[in-house]
Amino acid sequence: MKRGGTRRAVVTGASSGIGAATVRQLRAAGWDVVGVARREDRLAALAAETGASFFVxxxxxxxxVDALAAHLAETGPLHAVVNNAGGAKGLDSVEGSDAADWQWMFEVNVIAVKRVISTLLPLLRDTVRAEGGGADIVTVTSIAGHVAYVGGGGYNAAKFAAHALTAVLRLELNGEPIRVIEIAPGMVHTEEFSLVRFGGDQARADAVYAEVPNPLSADDVAETIVHALGRPAHVDLDLIVVKPVAQSAPHLVAKGELRPRG
Structure with missing residues (x-):
């Protein structure tokens, strides 16, 4: 499959964290990028910094999502969709957690991803038909979608669903030149993820990363996304799990200096 010319990607959740870092790194790699999020001021600042465009x-x-699709159809071809928007709320038990938090997590981590894929997939196909080559759908899930942990509750359930959605989509698109890539990060220290999870409690959010040597940064995950998109068109990195060395599992994170035993 051939690829040539400037390629264009949509990145959701682009106003902060992994999404914003992905916009920056895709632009540095020569992509046209449309950042998508709810906060126009942050998107505008990112666009001014990087030369990306944006859509609120x-x-x-x-x-x-329909309006986004119409905007994209009017402004050029679409080669890749990066589903990054998502989030967690709470660290309570299944029994004690708030069902409203679960509903929010399924809306942003699963249903929104389904909406974006269903609505933008025809645009990816249009580009393949017009230009040849292939297209890409990248979904950022989490190791929480692969390993359950105490307190994971609704976030585990939502990310397991996002993982399953991605796996089924890959089966459904068999025979088309469209790669389906899942990026499953472990502990990533961004400015907002844990803050949202703990309802704005900054001290509790900071405690998650206290004494953890070198948790992942948003740039680490963004670099992984850009690497996957940059592989030759016939190479599909189906699933990439990326964790800091200090983290062996969601529930097992080393504190303090890492050093050899014995």
Whole structure:
């Protein structure tokens, strides 16, 4: 499959963290990028910094996703979709957690991803038909979608669902030149993930990363996404799990200096 010319990607959740880092790194790699999020001020600042374009949308609203698709169709071909928007709320038990938190997590981590894929996949196909070559759908899940842990509850359930959605999509697209890539990060220290999870409690959010040597950064994950998109068109990195060395599993994270035993 051939690829040539400037390629264009959509990155959701682009106003901060992994999404913003992915916009920066894709632009540095020569991509045209459309950053998508709800916060226009942050998107505008990122666009001014990187030369990316942006579109303000709430991906839990189908009308917003439809408007995004119309904007993309009017402004050029689409070669890749990076589903990065998502989040967690709470660290409570299955019994004691708030069902409203679960509903929010399924809306942003699963249903919104389904909306984006269903709505933008026809645009990816249009590009393949017009240009040849292939296209890409990248979904950022989590190791929480592969390994359950105490307190994971709704976040485990949502990310397991996102993992399953991605796996089924890959089967459904068999025979088409469209790669389906899942990036499953472990502990990533961003400015907002744990803060949102703990309802704005900064001290509790900071405690998650206290004494953990070198948790992943947003740039680490963004670099992994850009690497996967940059492979030759016939090479599909189906699933990439990326964790800091200090983390063996969601529930097993070393504190303090890493050093050999014995």
């Amino acid at each position: 949308a709430d991906l839990t609203r189908q009308a917003d």
